[in-house]
Amino acid sequence: MHWQSIPVTVTRSLRARKVWLKMRSCQGIEVVLPYRVSASEVPSILERHRAWLLERLSELTDRGEAPGQNPLPDEVRLDFLDRRFPVRYEEGSRAELHAGEQGLSVFLPSGKVGAGATLLQMWLVDLGKTHLIPFCRELAAHHDVPIGGVQVRNQGGRWGSCSARLTISLNAKLLFLSAPLVRNVVLHELCHVAHRNHGPAFKAALRTLDPLTDAHEGQMRKAWENLPAWTKWRRGDGTV
Ligand SMILES: [Zn+2]
Incomplete structure (x- = not known):
């Protein structure tokens, strides 16, 4: 696909101080113009950023999220x-x-x-409830960690969390990861029951339970980027 065939949306902003260029996954190019810049300049702005647009387009195409590409999986x-x-x-x-x-x-x-x-x-959330909740409860029982409830949701920015009331929340997207990575995320949250921060005591406890923690955490950061587009879709995204 050539970048010139991608739909362009021009947004006028009173707050913008300079021109912003975005390539939105599955959607198109958005150009945000401050008050003093005329819309007639859009073609030359795009031409100037051609290299960036092409690079971003090929990244999105690799992930199946290019504008016009259908993000729904077979x-x-x-x-x-x-x-x-x-x-x-x-x-x-x-x-x-x-x-x-x-x-x-x-x-x-x-x-x-x-x-x-x-x-x-x-x-995905239903499937997560069926499989991730027992997985978490078994690990908690095995390591003698007192927990409250376990919830599964499709959160935006994190794999899991542990509330002050010791309720563990797990991201349904964990189902995309291999079992050792999911185990590391669950153990991470279980360690928060005794250690409410990420200090040295927390890190030592987690490394005792999972000696491969450093490697697993590195893989998890990459895994987030590789999640399919539909898992991150939010109501109100785009016009499709
Ligand atoms: Zn944490």
Whole structure:
């Protein structure tokens, strides 16, 4: 795909001090113009940043998130479960997802890509509740860590958290990771029961439970970037 075929949105901002250029995943180029810059300058602005646009476009294409690319998957591969779920799409009057032995069937009114992403996220959270909650409870019992509840949600920015009331929250996206990485995230949160910060005592406790912690944490940062676009889709994103 050539960058000149990508849709461009021009946003006028009274707060912007300078020109901002964004390439939004699955959507297009957004140019934010401050008051003093005329919209007639947009073509030359884009031409000046051609190298950046091409680089960003190829990154997005590799992840299946280029503008115009459909972010909905034909298959969902969940390493934690060591399973692949084929996904079929059909046009329907209402947005619905059916999970069966053969995989997933998603019914969508035409053009409702966002609704498809939301349905897949709901399915992922259900699956997370089924598999991640017992996994966490077993690890807690095994290491004698007193915890409150365990929740699974599709959070934005973190793999897990531990509240002051000792409720562990786990991100449904963990299902995309291998079991050793998920184990490290759960152990991390369990260590917060005794250590409320990331100080030396916390680090020592976590490394005792998982000697490969440093390597696992490095892999987890990369894993976040590699998550499929639909898992990060938010209602209200874009126009699709
Ligand atoms: Zn932490």
